[in-house]
Amino acid sequence: MQPAAQRLQRYRAWMRDQGVDLALITHLPNIRYLANFSGSAGYLLVRPRRAYFVSDFRYREQAHQEVFPWIEVRIPREVLREVLRLLRPGRRIGLEADHTTLRFYRFLEGALTRRASRKLVPLSDQVLHLRAVKDEQEIARIRKAQEITDRIFQDVLNLVEPERMTELDLAAEMEYRMKKYGASGPSFPTIVASGTHTALPHAQPRLVKIARNAPLLLDFGCVYQGYASDMTRTVWIGSQVDPEFEKIYHIVNDARARAIEAARPGMSTADLDEVARAYIRKRGYGEAFGHSLGHGVGLEIHEAPWLAPRRGKRPEQFISRLQVGNVVTIEPGIYLPHLGGVRIEDLVVIRPDGAEVLTRSPRELIRL
């Protein structure tokens, strides 16, 4: 069986464990993973022996072209009526608890559970767990997305014109190149932050000139054939690097290298986070590293596994041990409001013997 066909079989095995005989998948990245449909409207219904993809006339051609041949495509005149019809044989019908709205749940409840023998069952996001382990075709797409990202970073080094270009100008140049180099677009809004703005982990590019004698932080990625990349580099604009900046740069970079060195299958994700966090804490900057170490990357830019301290907020989605085939970011940072921030982020694949680094851009401190 080809790897893509195993996805549905694995999901069905899990359905059996949950005691559901029908599952309704509504989250589009999950539909893309299980059914290969890349459009933006549709429902996937999984039964023990059959599976159906239901969408509307706008996606007729695309659905027939894309959807895996072992899933039956239905393009009815009334989509919801057809979905209900296909749900009726179910006795215990699973719904994606994280992706079903209260309104849709109430609608299904009204339409389906008048018969007492039929029950709606909120399910955890098992497809997200399956998606966390990538096959080689998926890794190849992420690798290609990261190659485009690296190429753009190389371009940027030649492009930046401090005191003339704005943060938005540079972000425009970067996103422009994504499509030119064959990506479908950014995997998230490109972050270009200059000066003390680098201290905001979620900075948005402003109509503000890139400053000289200050840090410049770039956090960006693109989507190639549905799969995302993600990278951060922080450079210094000017020949004289601020000594405190240089100091935190090296701490962050060493924390990154140590985490990558430590990563291996079977290791707890919280322990990996702690490798970088402890290193930064011991050097006196523990309070200045306010986010988690990293996250999975794939059909979504943020997905399982999450590399975070032990007190995760959604334990049921928190995959506790690294597995072969995980693709994760390693992105420690130190943020000092008076000076700015440093974040250095690589993308790695977990292999049997450790982490393979996909990111090719340099990590040493660059002065521009």
Place this chain on the structure above:
Amino acid sequence: MQPAAQRLQRYRAWMRDQGVDLALITHLPNIRYLANFSGSAGYLLVRPRRAYFVSDFRYREQAHQEVFPWIEVRIPREVLREVLRLLRPGRRIGLEADHTTLRFYRFLEGALTRRASRKLVPLSDQVLHLRAVKDEQEIARIRKAQEITDRIFQDVLNLVEPERMTELDLAAEMEYRMKKYGASGPSFPTIVASGTHTALPHAQPRLVKIARNAPLLLDFGCVYQGYASDMTRTVWIGSQVDPEFEKIYHIVNDARARAIEAARPGMSTADLDEVARAYIRKRGYGEAFGHSLGHGVGLEIHEAPWLAPRRGKRPEQFISRLQVGNVVTIEPGIYLPHLGGVRIEDLVVIRPDGAEVLTRSPRELIRL
């Protein structure tokens, strides 16, 4: 009272009608509208006399800068615990039925309704209804977004190199200019479709050269200070226009003009859809106009009101009559698989005496 302050008062008046004494707003565009917060994580709690915005440490600075002064900002260590604490005084607690996941609903149910006197009430999306009527500051932002869009279309007319440039190349050029001209980015993924690909209303740009002696369809828009624009133009590449293409072009363009001419406050949205649809139907292309006439545009690219035939699928969100201050697209189309499609889309504001057209790009058939 300034218009922005009235938003919350209007929402509270509606809450009283629904008999809820506390509402939890989780949909980010709704939070932005009521509270002015533009970040990507937070909760808004509305009580009859007070309102609270709760977010995490990443948004501390941004929340204090942006959130309207009549709303209290809370940045607790544990966000969900604080939200629960603020919800506890509620007796009938309203939740946004369209934007609350089944998981979050179950979580709140478990945490809050052990006390029998407290009840969770699914609410329809009233903020969406309020958002449908724009004030002049909102219209000014949409106008600016549309100006950038028009400017880019003008650029495109000089840029297109058929048989050399791909659809993706052109999309890259267009999105690049959005940021260069001061927008924060595209309001949706830019559609560039050449040849028979124009017959797919949701075409994605491909790594395929723009064809000569064929139609080229551009559907795009950008975001300026949070507000979206949206425009479609279809041009002919080559000097000899296909006669059938020319015929459907004029039908679509006349349908557009008639709908804009007919639009006025108080008119049913379905009747406005029918103005364009009947015109196209009478000329024999009724089956080839498979989507609705238009949609509202604002903080989201698709919002209320919807200009659709009478059988809307979500009647509670279906605003049935045009109101002064609505901003809507008028975008009839005819799609012929053997030849391609024509769609022409303008953005208009509903004024007391009719529709004001924000789109400045030419509507006559352009040959390139």
